Amino acid sequence: MTSWLLLAEAGAQEGGLFDLDATLPLMAVQVVLLTLILNALFFRPVGRAVEEREGYIATSRADAKQKLAQAQRLEADLTEQLKEARQQAQQLIVEAEQEVDKLYREALAAAQADANATREQARREIEAQRDQALASLSAESDRLGALIVDRLLAAK
Amino acid sequence: MVPLPLHLPFAELEVGQQFYWQLGNLHLHGQVFLSSWVVIGALLALVVVGTRKMERDPRGVQNLLEFLWVYIRDLAREQIGEKAYRDWLPFIGTLFLFIFVCNWGGALIPWKVIELPNGELGAPTADINTTVAMALLVSLSYFYAGLSRKGLRYFEYYVEPTPIMLPFKIIEDFTKPLSLSFRLFGNILADELVVGVLAFLVPVIVPLPAMFLGLFTSAIQALIFATLAANYIGEAVHEEHH
Numbered sequence: 001m002t003s004w005l006l007l008a009e010a011g012a013q014e015g016g017l018f019d020l021d022a023t024l025p026l027m028a029v030q031v032v033l034l035t036l037i038l039n040a041l042f043f044r045p046v047g048r049a050v051e052e053r054e055g056y057i058a059t060s061r062a063d064a065k066q067k068l069a070q071a072q073r074l075e076a077d078l079t080e081q082l083k084e085a086r087q088q089a090q091q092l093i094v095e096a097e098q099e100v101d102k103l104y105r106e107a108l109a110a111a112q113a114d115a116n117a118t119r120e121q122a123r124r125e126i127e128a129q130r131d132q133a134l135a136s137l138s139a140e141s142d143r144l145g146a147l148i149v150d151r152l153l154a155a156k
Numbered sequence: 157m158v159p160l161p162l163h164l165p166f167a168e169l170e171v172g173q174q175f176y177w178q179l180g181n182l183h184l185h186g187q188v189f190l191s192s193w194v195v196i197g198a199l200l201a202l203v204v205v206g207t208r209k210m211e212r213d214p215r216g217v218q219n220l221l222e223f224l225w226v227y228i229r230d231l232a233r234e235q236i237g238e239k240a241y242r243d244w245l246p247f248i249g250t251l252f253l254f255i256f257v258c259n260w261g262g263a264l265i266p267w268k269v270i271e272l273p274n275g276e277l278g279a280p281t282a283d284i285n286t287t288v289a290m291a292l293l294v295s296l297s298y299f300y301a302g303l304s305r306k307g308l309r310y311f312e313y314y315v316e317p318t319p320i321m322l323p324f325k326i327i328e329d330f331t332k333p334l335s336l337s338f339r340l341f342g343n344i345l346a347d348e349l350v351v352g353v354l355a356f357l358v359p360v361i362v363p364l365p366a367m368f369l370g371l372f373t374s375a376i377q378a379l380i381f382a383t384l385a386a387n388y389i390g391e392a393v394h395e396e397h398h
Contacts, residue, residue, distance in 0.1 A: 022182035023285035
């Protein structure tokens with residue numbers, strides 16, 4: 001230990017641990033130069049690269065978010081449209097069913113009316129023929145009666 | 157060289173000996189610059205390889221660099237605040253990376269293979285000049301940050317929340333660089349010494365736990381230095397909400 005202390009004290013003249021001399025300012029100049037060189041070679045280009053990438057990532061993220069929002073909006077839109085279309089289809093089916101029902105009823109009513117009319121006509125025809133037959137029978141019986149009366153009268 | 161009074165094995169660790177370079181009439185610690193150039197070279201090589209072909213889908217070294225960048229950004233943003241951190245990101249990041257590669261370089265590169273006439277290569281941060289240089293840069297930075305953002309209103313910070321704080325805040329301006337530099341210097345030097353002594357006494361296996369601990373400490377020290385630097389700058393640019 002003694003030797004080191006002596007060496008440290010001896011630094012005033014020559015050597016020693018605390019031997020400050022022109023190394024100090026020159027080293028300071030060297031560090032400043034190194035700062036300038038590293039600024040040009042390292043800090044600026046690497047900083048630009050890193051920050052460009054950070055910017056790129058940020059814009060890409062924003063872009064992706066916007067696209068996602070757009071896709072979600074489109075999906076909601078399409079879902080809405082699908083729902084509407086389903087409703088319309090449902091309505092169409094209901095309408096068609098109603099239409100068919102109506103047509104069926106109409107056809108049924110027409111057929112019934114037709115049948116009724118035909119039956120009525122037939123009934124009327126039958127009545128007419130019966131009337132006619134009755135009329136012709138009564139005329140015939142009248143004539144026969146008259147004939148019988150005539151013959152009886154003639155025989156007398 | 158100072159003659160050593162004791163001939164313990166420690167004495168051969170060459171603590172505090174420098175490999176001097178003469179520049180005009182200035183003395184420089186050559187070993188500090190040599191090793192710092194090696195680690196700066198490695199750092200720059202990594203950066204150049206990683207940023208040569210930047211892609212949006214990062215591959216290879218670019219991943220590492222981006223991780224580091226984000227790590228440093230988060231550190232700076234958390235300490236300095238959303239408004240001012242961009243101006244100081246390169247400085248904080250350079251401190252962190254430089255200290256980190258210095259510490260780990262000092263621990264991982266086999267410097268002993270290279271013989272110097274005097275002194276030895278090691279982590280540049282184990283030299284007080286390096287750490288004081290960076291600590292003073294931090295001091296200048298936070299003064300500059302505060303003054304440029306708030307003008308003379310920066311000095312309101314010294315009397316907030318009460319004028320009683322004034323002497324303490326002034327003392328803080330001295331203790332901040334002092335603690336920054338000595339913490340880093342002491343940790344890294346102590347780590348090197350512990351590993352050195354252990355390796356000298358028992359050259360196998362025994363130093364390994366200390367080495368791992370050293371790597372851990374080194375990383376933590378880099379983080380602490382950068383975080384504190386950012387914190388001081390953040391304090392200086394912080395706006396009081398009245």
